[in-house]
Amino acid sequence: MLEGLVSQESLSLNSMDMSVLERLKWVQQQQQQLQQVVSQSSNNSPELLHQILQFHGSNNDELLQGSFSQFQMIGSGFGPNYNMGYGPQHEAMDGCISRTSSCQMEPVDTMEVLLKNGTKEDRPISLKNKRKQEVKTREEENTEKKIKVEADTESSMKGKSNMRNREASSETSKETLKGVSEIPKLDYIHVRARRGQATDRHSLAERARREKISKKMKYLQDIVPGCNKVTGKAGMLDEIINYVQCLQRQVEFLSMKLAVLNPDLELAVEDVSVKQAYFTNVVGSSKHSIMVDVPLFPLDHQGSLDLSAINPNQTTSIEAPSASWESQSQSLYNTSSLGFQY
Amino acid sequence: MMSTYNMVKQEFIKKWITTLHMLDCSVEHPLNVTERKNAIKLSSDIAMAAARSGSTVWSRALISRSGNKTANKPVARRILKKARNRLKNRCLTLRRNGNFTAKSGVRKRTELLKSLVPGGELIKNKDYLIRETLDYIVYLRAQVDVMRTVAAVDSVTGNLTNDNK
Numbered sequence: 328m329l330e331g332l333v334s335q336e337s338l339s340l341n342s343m344d345m346s347v348l349e350r351l352k353w354v355q356q357q358q359q360q361l362q363q364v365v366s367q368s369s370n371n372s373p374e375l376l377h378q379i380l381q382f383h384g385s386n387n388d389e390l391l392q393g394s395f396s397q398f399q400m401i402g403s404g405f406g407p408n409y410n411m412g413y414g415p416q417h418e419a420m421d422g423c424i425s426r427t428s429s430c431q432m433e434p435v436d437t438m439e440v441l442l443k444n445g446t447k448e449d450r451p452i453s454l455k456n457k458r459k460q461e462v463k464t465r466e467e468e469n470t471e472k473k474i475k476v477e478a479d480t481e482s483s484m485k486g487k488s489n490m491r492n493r494e495a496s497s498e499t500s501k502e503t504l505k506g507v508s509e510i511p512k513l514d515y516i517h518v519r520a521r522r523g524q525a526t527d528r529h530s531l532a533e534r535a536r537r538e539k540i541s542k543k544m545k546y547l548q549d550i551v552p553g554c555n556k557v558t559g560k561a562g563m564l565d566e567i568i569n570y571v572q573c574l575q576r577q578v579e580f581l582s583m584k585l586a587v588l589n590p591d592l593e594l595a596v597e598d599v600s601v602k603q604a605y606f607t608n609v610v611g612s613s614k615h616s617i618m619v620d621v622p623l624f625p626l627d628h629q630g631s632l633d634l635s636a637i638n639p640n641q642t643t644s645i646e647a648p649s650a651s652w653e654s655q656s657q658s659l660y661n662t663s664s665l666g667f668q669y
Numbered sequence: 670m671m672s673t674y675n676m677v678k679q680e681f682i683k684k685w686i687t688t689l690h691m692l693d694c695s696v697e698h699p700l701n702v703t704e705r706k707n708a709i710k711l712s713s714d715i716a717m718a719a720a721r722s723g724s725t726v727w728s729r730a731l732i733s734r735s736g737n738k739t740a741n742k743p744v745a746r747r748i749l750k751k752a753r754n755r756l757k758n759r760c761l762t763l764r765r766n767g768n769f770t771a772k773s774g775v776r777k778r779t780e781l782l783k784s785l786v787p788g789g790e791l792i793k794n795k796d797y798l799i800r801e802t803l804d805y806i807v808y809l810r811a812q813v814d815v816m817r818t819v820a821a822v823d824s825v826t827g828n829l830t831n832d833n834k
Contacts, residue, residue, distance in 0.1 A: 586705035
């Protein structure tokens with residue numbers, strides 16, 4: 328079983344390496360293409376909006392193929408390789424994972440849209456300077472997940488100008504462009520305009536969003552190892568998927584190992600908890616390098632309260648497992664049942 | 670930051686002790702290796718989800734999924750019943766569309782990710798899916814770390830008892 332898993336992983340890794348490299352170069356090509364496009368004359372934004380919405384349901388795969396063959400990134404032989412590299416990986420995945428999802432996605436891949444326009448050349452899409460920033464942020468967004476406009480406007484932003492009404496209008500315009508139904512939270516975003524940068528209200532909003540996106544990128548890179556070298560939304564997703572599968576397989580393997588090592592179900596978890604308590608109480612323990620702070624807390628405040636409610640003194644009672652097992656299990660059961668009342 | 674992760678692990682350890690103990694009481698011995706492995710995995714999954722015990726979709730979905738496995742074990746059922754009812758109240762019907770194929774690389778991967786993360790199919794917003802995934806990864810990582818440590822301790826003590834014989 329394990330050998331089969333390893334081989335599958337290596338196969339997926341090989342194919343993914345190819346596609347990751349290719350994706351990297353594709354992104355760079357994208358940026359170059361974008362700069363070329365920007366230098367053209369301006370156009371109206373509603374037209375762009377219409378075109379983006381038209382391509383909403385297009386077959387982006389063919390799009391990608393066409394664009395790759397046009398750019399000739401890694402040679403002509405790469406087009407079919409892309410498919411091949413992707414195919415077996417997916418079949419392997421299909422074999423072991425049952426697909427039941429059918430939720431509607433919101434794939435506004437505007438990068439591919441622009442690309443298609445560039446290849447067709449019958450619709451010269453060009454952008455004003457204002458829209459240029461927006462497209463660039465959308466491009467960065469496509470390299471990362473979408474950002475919810477939430478009330479957690481980062482307090483790291485300093486206040487220079489209130490953009491309340493403009494914020495709302497710009498956000499709503501962005502929403503229509505994205506085609507996403509998000510709740511526009513009217514809240515202040517205070518941004519300091521740096522030297523040499525436009526104090527345009529739209530550009531300030533854009534900069535705020537960009538900084539949010541980069542923040543999320545950092546969390547992602549901290550949690551998922553190996554995210555630094557990959558850009559592009561697909562690459563990020565690849566890394567995340569790989570990591571999740573890796574961890575799940577480890578859980579399977581470790582539970583089997585524990586089952587083999589213990590003829591009964593009495594695992595030495597209490598001893599581990601003693602060690603763990605020691606590490607928790609020791610200040611500045613650098614054993615683990617995972618930043619778990621931000622992803623946990625924005626998601627759920629109750630969860631964070633649960634965590635903080637544990638007083639470290641409670642762990643000292645675990646040091647005498649045999650003596651206070653009954654009372655300890657009673658208290659643990661209470662905490663676990665409490666945990667479900669949310 | 671790191672202390673938060675340690676607290677996560679601590680919480681997981683506590684819950685795991687409880688769930689292990691409960692499963693141990695409710696199951697008839699002797700068990701073969703596969704049954705033991707399933708029990709260990711089940712207890713650790715429940716403990717991981719219980720340690721999160723927040724408003725995350727994955728933790729509730731995991732509990733619901735684990736509840737189906739322990740249908741014959743009344744002890745664990747008691748814990749899971751509450752959480753399962755909560756999850757049932759949400760709309761759990763998954764539309765099965767046989768003709769649906771992912772059109773782009775991103776969409777394909779998103780579908781794959783949804784199948785990996787428990788409860789991922791229920792999440793419609795892509796942004797939220799990734800947040801859930803990140804949260805799930807943290808707890809999964811904690812689970813793996815703890816299990817690895819326990820396994821190391823076990824192997825060490827196993828060697829010691831062998832030497833004493």
